[in-house]
Amino acid sequence: MQTNLIYAIVPAADLSRARKFYENLGLKAIAEDPWPGVTFEGGDGSLLYLYQTPNAGKAPHTLAGFSVDDVEATVDGLRAKGVRFEEYQTPDLKTVNGIATVGPVKSAWFKDTEGNILAIDNMKSVLRQSHVRT
Numbered sequence: 708m709q710t711n712l713i714y715a716i717v718p719a720a721d722l723s724r725a726r727k728f729y730e731n732l733g734l735k736a737i738a739e740d741p742w743p744g745v746t747f748e749g750g751d752g753s754l755l756y757l758y759q760t761p762n763a764g765k766a767p768h769t770l771a772g773f774s775v776d777d778v779e780a781t782v783d784g785l786r787a788k789g790v791r792f793e794e795y796q797t798p799d800l801k802t803v804n805g806i807a808t809v810g811p812v813k814s815a816w817f818k819d820t821e822g823n824i825l826a827i828d829n830m831k832s833v834l835r836q837s838h839v840r841t
Contacts, residue, residue, distance in 0.1 A: 714754035715771035718763035719821045725757055728820045731788055749773070764822025771823075774831035778806055778813040781827050785817070792817045793824070811836075 719725035726745055730736065734747035734755060744758035755771060775781045782792060782805055792805030793816040800807050806815045814828040 712752060712754065714756060716756045716758070717770050717819070717821075717823055718760045719757050719819075720759070720761055720763040721821070722757065722759040724820050725763075729755065729757060732785065732790075764818075766823065769816065769824045769826045772826040772828060772830075774828055776829065776832050778815060778827055778829050782806060782815050785827075790817050 717725075722743055722745065726736065729747055734749060736745050737748045738746040740746075742758050744756060747755045747757065749755060773781075786792070793802070794805060795802045795807065795816070800809075802815070805817075806813055811833045812828060812830060814826055816824055816826050818824055
């Protein structure tokens with residue numbers, strides 16, 4: 708499995724509405740299929756497959772994540788496009804202005820139009836800087 712592409716699979720109750728949301732994030736649709744579904748391409752060959760189902764938005768956890776170099780700038784840019792970020796205040800996780808910091812890792816969470824939880828973090832940059840591989 709190590710040499711195979713890993714990609715996110717995300718449900719949508721309203722595929723047209725969700726597609727517009729992901730295109731507004733800057734993802735490019737590269738394929739459509741009759742399920743119905745649409746595949747988006749991200750950086751580094753990553754893919755996000757969005758498919759229609761009445762079960763969208765029911766997962767209580769993060770379904771997909773985007774690793775970026777600058778979490779703050781990305782959050783600001785997405786806010787300018789109307790994205791609302793979640794605020795968490797738990798014993799294990801606290802966000803400030805939508806961003807949680809745990810050591811060198813910064814993360815922020817938001818929901819798509821279908822209620823699915825998505826994340827932004829700087830994990831790839833942190834791993835690149837520390838040269839840590841598990």
